[in-house]
Amino acid sequence: MAHPTKILDSLLVLSFQRGDKKALTLLFKRWNKKICVQAFRYTNDWDLAQDVTQDTWRTVLGKIHMLRDANKFGSWVMTIANRKALDYLKSNKKYIKFSYHQELDDSCSDIYETVSKEDKINSVLIALKALPLEQRIVLQLFYLEEYSMKDISKITGVTVNTVKTRLFRAREKLKLLIKK
Structure with a gap:
C-alpha cells in the first residue's frame, strides 16, 4: 500500500492538472522546504x-x-531540484572542495571527549560534510529522506548499482572519519 503522503501528493497533482489552483498551493506548502x-x-x-x-x-x-x-511526484520534483542545483553550481562555479582535516582542526579537535548525544550528532554532521558531494547526497537521500535505491537512482540520474556503490563507499568513509 502506498504511503499516505504519496497518496495525498498524487491527489493534489491530479487536482491541479484538472484546474484546481489551490492544489498547487498545498503542494508548494508540502514540498518547498524539502526542495530548499x-x-x-x-x-x-x-x-x-x-x-x-x-x-x-x-x-x-x-x-x-x-x-x-x-504517484511519482516526489521523486520527479526532487530530480528537478537536484539537476537545477547541479546546473547552478556549474554555471556559477560555486562548488568549493571542503577540507575535512582543516575543519576538524579548526572547530572540534577533541570531538569525542564528551559523550553527549548532541556532540555525536555534530561529529556525524562534520564528517558528512567531508564526503564527496555524490556520496553525501546519496547518503542523505537514503537515510534522511528515506528514498529507495530506485528512487535515488531516478533523482540523481545514475544507475541503481552506482547508487549502491556510492552508498557503500559513503558508509565506509563515514566510519573512518568518525573514528578519527
Whole structure:
C-alpha cells in the first residue's frame, strides 16, 4: 500500500492538472522546504538554495501537466531540484572542495571527549560534510529522506548499482572519519 503522503501528493497533482489552483498551493506548502533543504545540500548556501528552489518551482509549473504518473511526484520534483542545483553550481562555479582535516582542526579537535548525544550528532554532521558531494547526497537521500535505491537512482540520474556503490563507499568513509 502506498504511503499516505504519496497518496495525498498524487491527489493534489491530479487536482491541479484538472484546474484546481489551490492544489498547487498545498503542494508548494508540502514540498518547498524539502526542495530548499535538498538544494542546500548541494550548494551549502541558503541564498543559492532559495534561488534553486525558485527555479525548481518554475520548471514544475511549466511541466506538471506532462507528469503522467502522479504517484511519482516526489521523486520527479526532487530530480528537478537536484539537476537545477547541479546546473547552478556549474554555471556559477560555486562548488568549493571542503577540507575535512582543516575543519576538524579548526572547530572540534577533541570531538569525542564528551559523550553527549548532541556532540555525536555534530561529529556525524562534520564528517558528512567531508564526503564527496555524490556520496553525501546519496547518503542523505537514503537515510534522511528515506528514498529507495530506485528512487535515488531516478533523482540523481545514475544507475541503481552506482547508487549502491556510492552508498557503500559513503558508509565506509563515514566510519573512518568518525573514528578519527
